[in-house]
Amino acid sequence: MTGHDDGRIVIALAEADDAEREKRRNAMGEPYRTLLGHFRHEIGHYYWDRLVRDRGRLQACRAVFGDDTADYAKALERHYREGGPENWQEHYVSQYATTHAWEDFAETWAHYLHIVDTMEMAAAYQLGFNVLGGDHDRRARAEGDPYEGGDFAETIAVWMPLTVALNSINRCMGLADLYPFVLSPAVVRKLEFIHDLVHDRIPPDEQGSQEAQPDTHSGEQTGEPALSGKGRKIDNGEGSQPAFFAQAGLEIRDSGELGEPSSDSAAPT
Numbered sequence: 001m002t003g004h005d006d007g008r009i010v011i012a013l014a015e016a017d018d019a020e021r022e023k024r025r026n027a028m029g030e031p032y033r034t035l036l037g038h039f040r041h042e043i044g045h046y047y048w049d050r051l052v053r054d055r056g057r058l059q060a061c062r063a064v065f066g067d068d069t070a071d072y073a074k075a076l077e078r079h080y081r082e083g084g085p086e087n088w089q090e091h092y093v094s095q096y097a098t099t100h101a102w103e104d105f106a107e108t109w110a111h112y113l114h115i116v117d118t119m120e121m122a123a124a125y126q127l128g129f130n131v132l133g134g135d136h137d138r139r140a141r142a143e144g145d146p147y148e149g150g151d152f153a154e155t156i157a158v159w160m161p162l163t164v165a166l167n168s169i170n171r172c173m174g175l176a177d178l179y180p181f182v183l184s185p186a187v188v189r190k191l192e193f194i195h196d197l198v199h200d201r202i203p204p205d206e207q208g209s210q211e212a213q214p215d216t217h218s219g220e221q222t223g224e225p226a227l228s229g230k231g232r233k234i235d236n237g238e239g240s241q242p243a244f245f246a247q248a249g250l251e252i253r254d255s256g257e258l259g260e261p262s263s264d265s266a267a268p269t
Contacts, residue, residue: 002038007046011038029095031180037110044109048102051197056204064193065108066101075100091186104190111181112194115159116146118179122162131161149199152192156183 002012014020015035025033052061062068076099084095092098097107122142131138140158144150160183167177183191196202 002042004042004045006049007043009039009042011035031177037114040110040113041106044106045102047109048105052105057197057202059205060202061105061193061197062101064190065104068101070100072100072102089182090184093181093183093187093190105194108187108190109194111183111187112191112198114179115155115191119146119155119159119162122158127162129161129165149195152195155195156188156191 001010002015003010015024015038021033021035048061052058058068079096079099084092084098088095088098092104092107093111094107097104119142123144123146126141126143128139128141131140140161142158142162146155163179167179170176170178193202
């Protein structure tokens, strides 16, 4: 079971097994699944509480990520039943981000940490590379400290071609892409919001526009980049078992947890 409770992160021990984690990744149709990704997503929920809810920035965050007051349990049920919309890549960094505003924030937060951590390492090695394509090739270099809070547009201007280069190198070795995601303009704007939030550039909402939100996602088994159903408590209602769970040899138990099917379980339809 993976989740968080007021900043205390719990990662399912089974996820430490590469074969099991890869089995779940394939079952959920995810391009990426790691323990580090789980951790970065879960801590995003904690910082939503601390930096958004507790510092009076609900309206500012809703303007970017949507309505956090929407019923979370129903949103989860809908996601497990239907998945994301066809055009989700235009507005979200992953399918799981389409579930609810809280998950969109946490997914984007995780990707922000992916970016700044990788950029810091690239700068430490003074990586420079040619940016191919367009009318003119150009040279790009990872430099500076991405944690200092400079212009995020400059970070993205290097990050985009860096991921193309690193993905291409991985393919030369027959490996999966290091960063198998496409960042649309809408997603970049969300990442920039996270960047400004971290560096305290998002002003509080006008007084009187706030609503105190219960921390109903705290302690839930929340997602991670492109994640669907990793041991989460699921209200399955009267519906049948989702097909991708059956393909992975998993089922939603009566308790609402995702796990191995019991010996007396009926075959999913």
